[in-house]
Amino acid sequence: MISVTLNGELHELELDPDTPLLWVLRDHLGLTGTRYGCGEGECGACLVHLDGAPVKSCQTPLAAAADRTVTTIEGLSPDGRHPLQLAWILEDVPQCGYCQSGQLMAAAALLNESPRPTDAQIDAAMSGILCRCGTYQRIRRAIQRATNPEARNG
Amino acid sequence: MVETTDACRLTRRTLLKIGALAGGGLLLGLPLHARTEPPDAAPAELAPNAWIRIQGDGRIRLVLARSEMGQGVMTALPMLLAEELEVGLDQIEVESAPVDPAYINQLLGEQATGDSTSVREAWTGLREAGAVARTLLIKVAATTWGVPEAECQARRARVQHADGVRSLTYAELAADAARLPVPDQVTLKSPADWTLIGTRQRRLDTPGKVTGGARFGLDVRLPGMLYATIQPCPVLGGSVRNWRGDAARQTPGVVAVLPVRRGIAVVAETTWAALRGRERLELDCRSPASGIADTDRIRDRLRIGLTGRGTLAHRAGDATTALETAAQRIEALYEVPLQAHACMEPMNCTADVGPDHCAIHAPTQSQQGALATARRLTGLPAERISVQTTLLGGGFGRRREQDFVADAVELSGYLRRPVQVIWTRADDLRHDYYRPMTLHRLHGGLDDQGHPVAWLHRIVGPSVLARLNPSAIHDGIDPSLVAGAVDLAYAIPHLRVEYRRADTPVPAGLWRGGGHTQNAYVTECFLDELAHLAGQDPLHLRRRLLAASPRHLRVLDLAADRAGWTTPPPAGVARGLALVEAFGSLIAEIAEVTLSDNQVRVLRVVCALDCGQIVNPDTVRAQIEGGVVFGLTATLKGAITLADGQVEQGGFDTFPLLRFDEMPAVEVHFVPSESAPGGVSGIGTAAIAPAVANAVFALTGQPVRTLPIRLASGVAVS
Ligand code: FES
Ligand code: FES
Numbered sequence: 001m002i003s004v005t006l007n008g009e010l011h012e013l014e015l016d017p018d019t020p021l022l023w024v025l026r027d028h029l030g031l032t033g034t035r036y037g038c039g040e041g042e043c044g045a046c047l048v049h050l051d052g053a054p055v056k057s058c059q060t061p062l063a064a065a066a067d068r069t070v071t072t073i074e075g076l077s078p079d080g081r082h083p084l085q086l087a088w089i090l091e092d093v094p095q096c097g098y099c100q101s102g103q104l105m106a107a108a109a110l111l112n113e114s115p116r117p118t119d120a121q122i123d124a125a126m127s128g129i130l131c132r133c134g135t136y137q138r139i140r141r142a143i144q145r146a147t148n149p150e151a152r153n154g
Numbered sequence: 155m156v157e158t159t160d161a162c163r164l165t166r167r168t169l170l171k172i173g174a175l176a177g178g179g180l181l182l183g184l185p186l187h188a189r190t191e192p193p194d195a196a197p198a199e200l201a202p203n204a205w206i207r208i209q210g211d212g213r214i215r216l217v218l219a220r221s222e223m224g225q226g227v228m229t230a231l232p233m234l235l236a237e238e239l240e241v242g243l244d245q246i247e248v249e250s251a252p253v254d255p256a257y258i259n260q261l262l263g264e265q266a267t268g269d270s271t272s273v274r275e276a277w278t279g280l281r282e283a284g285a286v287a288r289t290l291l292i293k294v295a296a297t298t299w300g301v302p303e304a305e306c307q308a309r310r311a312r313v314q315h316a317d318g319v320r321s322l323t324y325a326e327l328a329a330d331a332a333r334l335p336v337p338d339q340v341t342l343k344s345p346a347d348w349t350l351i352g353t354r355q356r357r358l359d360t361p362g363k364v365t366g367g368a369r370f371g372l373d374v375r376l377p378g379m380l381y382a383t384i385q386p387c388p389v390l391g392g393s394v395r396n397w398r399g400d401a402a403r404q405t406p407g408v409v410a411v412l413p414v415r416r417g418i419a420v421v422a423e424t425t426w427a428a429l430r431g432r433e434r435l436e437l438d439c440r441s442p443a444s445g446i447a448d449t450d451r452i453r454d455r456l457r458i459g460l461t462g463r464g465t466l467a468h469r470a471g472d473a474t475t476a477l478e479t480a481a482q483r484i485e486a487l488y489e490v491p492l493q494a495h496a497c498m499e500p501m502n503c504t505a506d507v508g509p510d511h512c513a514i515h516a517p518t519q520s521q522q523g524a525l526a527t528a529r530r531l532t533g534l535p536a537e538r539i540s541v542q543t544t545l546l547g548g549g550f551g552r553r554r555e556q557d558f559v560a561d562a563v564e565l566s567g568y569l570r571r572p573v574q575v576i577w578t579r580a581d582d583l584r585h586d587y588y589r590p591m592t593l594h595r596l597h598g599g600l601d602d603q604g605h606p607v608a609w610l611h612r613i614v615g616p617s618v619l620a621r622l623n624p625s626a627i628h629d630g631i632d633p634s635l636v637a638g639a640v641d642l643a644y645a646i647p648h649l650r651v652e653y654r655r656a657d658t659p660v661p662a663g664l665w666r667g668g669g670h671t672q673n674a675y676v677t678e679c680f681l682d683e684l685a686h687l688a689g690q691d692p693l694h695l696r697r698r699l700l701a702a703s704p705r706h707l708r709v710l711d712l713a714a715d716r717a718g719w720t721t722p723p724p725a726g727v728a729r730g731l732a733l734v735e736a737f738g739s740l741i742a743e744i745a746e747v748t749l750s751d752n753q754v755r756v757l758r759v760v761c762a763l764d765c766g767q768i769v770n771p772d773t774v775r776a777q778i779e780g781g782v783v784f785g786l787t788a789t790l791k792g793a794i795t796l797a798d799g800q801v802e803q804g805g806f807d808t809f810p811l812l813r814f815d816e817m818p819a820v821e822v823h824f825v826p827s828e829s830a831p832g833g834v835s836g837i838g839t840a841a842i843a844p845a846v847a848n849a850v851f852a853l854t855g856q857p858v859r860t861l862p863i864r865l866a867s868g869v870a871v872s
Contacts, residue, residue: 016406023426027381032373033366035547037498038579039429042806045498073366085364092356092772095780096224097363098370098498098547123815130806132498132548133224134783136817138776 002066006031007075017063021055022046024062025072033073033101037130044129047102047109048072054109054125073101076108084108087146095133102129107143116147180208180287180328205283206235208291212325214239214311215247219257220276221267221519222359223549224780225835226773229357231276233769237350238284238343240308241324248358250543253525253536263623266520268554268664270737270833273769277831285340290331295322298330345767345828354772359545370547371517374504376572380409381425382565383432383576386417386585389799391442391659394418401434411435414564416557421569425576446799447659449591453489456593456656459614460487464652465630467613468640471648476608480599484687486680488596489860490672491793493589493665496809499547500582505562506572507532512539512563517546519553527556531563550784551664554622555587580804587663588794590616592635594676599648604688606699608648611639611677616657618664630655634664638673638840643706643735644681644699660796666784667836670736671843675861678732678844683857692731692848693719705740705764706733708825713742713762716823727757730849734841737833739765740825743782745818745845747853752865754790756818756846764825765832774834775822781838782820787812789843790862 002013006029015024022039025031025048034057037045041059048057049071050064076082084107094100103126110117110125117125122143131139181204207215216235222228232248251257253265261271288308295313296303305316314321345351362368387394397418399411407427411420418435422428445451477483504515505528512528521541528539546553561575577585592615599608617632626633631653640651665671685695693714700706710733714720723729727748734741746758761778768774791810795802803809847858854865 019426023424026372027424027426030375031366032369032375035370035499036372036425036576037500038806040579040805040807043498043579076365080361080365088364089356089360092360092776094224094357094360094363095226095776096498096546096548097359097368100363101366104364126814129814130498130811131814132496132550132784132787132811134780134812134817135776136783136812136814137779137820139814140817 002062004062004065005069007071013062015062017061017066019062021048021057021060021062021065021070025057031072031074035098035101037099037102042130043099044102044106045099047105047129049105049109052109052112054106073105076104082108083146084111084142087142091138091142091145093135093138093142095135099129099131099133103131103135103139107139110143111147117143180290180332181206205280206239206287208287208324208328210325210329212323213247214241214245214324215249217251218248219251219265220259220272221517221543221546221549221553223267223519223546223553225272225777226357226770227267227272228359229355230273230769230773231280232358233350233355234276234280235284237348238281239287241311243350243355243358245311251521253521253541258522264520265522266554267549268519268551269668270835270837273831274738274833281342282340285342286337287331289337289340290334291324291327293334294327294330298322351769352767352771355770357773369544370499371502371504371515371544372499372574372576374515374544374574376504376506376515379504379572379574380421380423380569381428381576382419382421382561382573383425383428383578384414384417384419384561384581385432385435385437386581387437387439388584389439389441390447390661390796390801391444392439392799393442394437395440396438398436401436402431405431405434407431410569412568414561416561419565421565421573428576429578441799442659444659447796448798449795452591452658452660452796453593455658456591456614459654459656460593460595460612462654464612464654466650467631467636467653468649468651473608473610473648473650476648477597477599477610480608481602482600482687483597484683485595485597486683486857486859488594488676488679490592490594490675491861492591492660492795493788494583494586494794494803494809495548495550495552495665496583496811497546497548497550497552500579501552501558501577502575503558503562504572504574505559505566507563507566508570510534510538513542514540514559514563515542515544516559516562517544517553518559519546519549519551520556523554523556524559527559528563531560532567550666551668552586555663557585579806583794583803583805583809584801586794587661589665589671590618590660590662591658592672594672596676596680598680598684600684600688604690606644606646606684606688609642609646609650611651612654613639613652613673614654614656616660616662617655618662620657621662622664634669636673637669638734638736639677641735642677643703643733644696645702646699666781667736667839670734670836670840671785671788674732674734674736674840675843675847678734678841679847679851679858682730682848682851686851696731696733706735709733709740709742709762709764712823712825713744713760716762716821717744717746717760719744728849728853730845730847730852732841732844732848734837736837736840738830739763739832739834739837741778741837741841743838743841743845745842745849747846747849749853749865752867754846754850754863754865755816756786756790759818759820759842759845761820761822761838761841762825763822763834763837764827765834766827766829767831768824769831771824777834778822778838779820781835782842783812783817785839785842786818786846788861789846793862
């Protein structure tokens with residue numbers, strides 16, 4: 001039995017501890033907002049927070065989450081109104097949208113660390129999350145918008 | 155009163171249909187066959203082929219017959235309906251269309267999405283559908299009040315009388331409107347009265363995409379559903395000789411291991427169990443009779459086509475003689491490699507097949523293709539098959555194919571349970587229908603004034619449409635291979651374009667931007683080679699060759715102006731220009747590049763676009779930005795290669811995509827236009843490779859004749 005606090009709720013899971021967190025979320029718990037893009041740690045579509053830090057859930061066995069806190073895109077905010085989510089809507093960031101859970105979770109982890117990140121910090125935090133549709137420019141603008149209170153609702 | 159322009163006869167009047175909705179509502183659709191019986195004989199049931207459903211309870215539902223894959227059709231197409239229907243985007247729901255002849259994309263000849271056609275195709279028909287519904291609703295209100303229709307105005311799902319007092323909602327009017335005959339003609343709104351078209355509307359699909367709630371193909375969950383993965387033969391075209399599935403079968407969670415058309419399937423209770431079971435399969439494959447493909451052999455095969463007879467694809471004047479008598483001549487050989495689609499969501503499909511039904515849930519660009527695939531595999535009649543389109547995690551042409559749909563239908567048919575088939579990233583990269591490899595030989599000649607007078611272009615490559623749409627091939631010319639080469643806008647008096655078909659064992663398919671991506675790269679780069687030979691500025695040469703084409707000059711001049719073409723760039727930076735005409739649109743892109751560590755770095759891309767009337771400007775901008783990024787990956791990062799019959803790239807480590815920190819600043823400027831809309835999805839992709847390659851040429855003095863761009867070590871900036 002493995003205990004994980006997932007999006008604020010305690011789960012007791014009787015699963016193979018080797019199961020990647022990605023598939024625990026998607027197939028066992030029905031939280032499909034975390035996406036499969038490669039399963040090899042190379043795209044970041046599966047990014048979630050483990051105790052607030054960004055991890056690629058396809059590379060994180062369930063055992064590594066035991067007695068820890070996991071946050072997925074579904075738990076990023078109670079009402080979909082995290083400053084980043086609002087900024088994403090205002091900048092119309094997503095195209096196909098498939099990579100965007102990973103993008104938002106990576107950006108949210110960055111903001112947990114550095115509420116006013118520099119461009120270099122944004123580059124470092126975001127460059128591992130691939131977007132085939134090419135939304136990077138808008139992602140940067142949305143992060144800047146979310147971290148700059150004057151620009152937030154403009 | 156809505157200001158209206160000239161009343162237009164309905165282009166599809168005979169196809170329009172009005173129906174009553176159960177519960178008293180209005181349904182407006184376009185059935186295949188014109189109805190002759192009176193409308194009140196319409197069935198009280200929902201017809202499946204509606205565009206607009208106005209329900210008695212006030213809900214207004216607009217049907218989306220194209221696949222949302224990031225290009226924004228879920229917002230742009232309802233905007234066309236809503237504009238004429240006079241409803242706000244906040245008042246509607248969008249539902250995806252089933253398969254029905256009414257939803258055929260006339261530009262593609264099937265119910266499908268692709269080739270930058272969606273808005274172009276829908277532009278008139280959807281606005282007319284909206285206008286018909288509005289006309290009927292106004293008519294009912296006018297009759298109810300006993301006033302002339304001209305005194306009634308529709309706004310935000312309501313008809314109001316000019317007295318400012320009387321008003322009725324669409325929900326109240328719908329049941330009576332459904333009993334009226336189709337009007338002979340309707341009046342479309344004048345552009346001056348548009349409140350949606352041409353204005354920035356936030357995309358309707360965004361909220362779900364930022365909360366994780368958006369449903370892609372892999373997010374389909376059906377009761378009792380199993381998960382499956384298929385191990386194909388690694389050699390393209392190979393077939394399974396022997397296999398052992400005992401170890402796979404013993405993997406916890408694995409339910410079945412069985413051979414299917416594409417290889418050996420492992421079916422399990424979860425995706426992870428299926429993937430683990432698959433690792434334990436033992437497979438022995440035999441090579442295809444057609445031979446083992448590798449990149450060098452493919453190149454050799456194409457090379458043969460560079461000489462000998464080719465099929466004439468376009469001719470003006472006498473290029474051969476003009477070349478012989480030219481004052482200066484240049485010849486160049488260009489090579490464009492294989493490219494994969496690499497949609498972020500790997501191929502997948504979910505199907506539930508029983509003895510008398512087949513339900514497909516698919517991220518597909520071709521609903522009609524999915525239906526045909528299911529018919530072929532199950533033998534069921536069309537009315538027993540349903541195709542539910544999910545959101546697509548990227549499409550780029552890949553999802554018009556049916557291989558992934560066939561996987562799910564086949565497996566669910568065997569197992570009689572709902573099955574979701576997932577392709578791994580390696581499957582997705584190694585078993586794609588690739589943008590084909592092509593070779594191009596060009597000859598150009600200048601007269602003694604440095605003016606281009608002769609242009610010969612031989613294209614060698616496999617046919618893409620021979621498999622997908624053979625009827626499009628005329629006189630041996632595959633239009634997708636010569637697009638952009640046979641319709642050069644430049645006024646060069648003597649032109650000759652030839653195509654030589656050379657099929658290879660590598661599956662070839664449609665890729666974002668199609669053949670324009672190869673031919674724009676080749677022709678725009680070769681034009682810069684001619685400019686270099688003539689000692690002319692590339693912009694200046696293009697302007698001279700386009701002196702009689704004001705539309706082309708406008709995009710060129712706008713891009714040049716915004717990029718500051720006449721101001722020299724900083725040291726170590728160069729600009730490259732490319733102009734592309736495709737899908738009814740025109741784009742000029744100017745790329746600013748520099749070199750760092752012998753790598754090309756693109757700093758800024760200025761785009762000037764004339765795509766006719768714009769429906770949702772910010773989406774168009776996003777499409778150009780995204781198209782540029784898609785093309786930059788192919789220009790700078792990698793390609794697909796084969797060795798021993800296998801695709802060598804099986805992950806993003808070997809098939810890297812452009813990353814966040816490599817993103818240039820992309821600016822999109824519009825040339826205002828009132829022409830009908832042009833396509834925008836592929837054009838940004840087509841123009842970026844030549845823009846960047848021409849900038850690298852300007853920087854190094856070396857023309858870039860192969861992609862992706864690889865600089866010789868220690869290349870100097872000239
Ligand atoms: S799915 Fe985890 S990094 Fe790609
Ligand atoms: S929005 Fe499509 S992959 Fe990023």
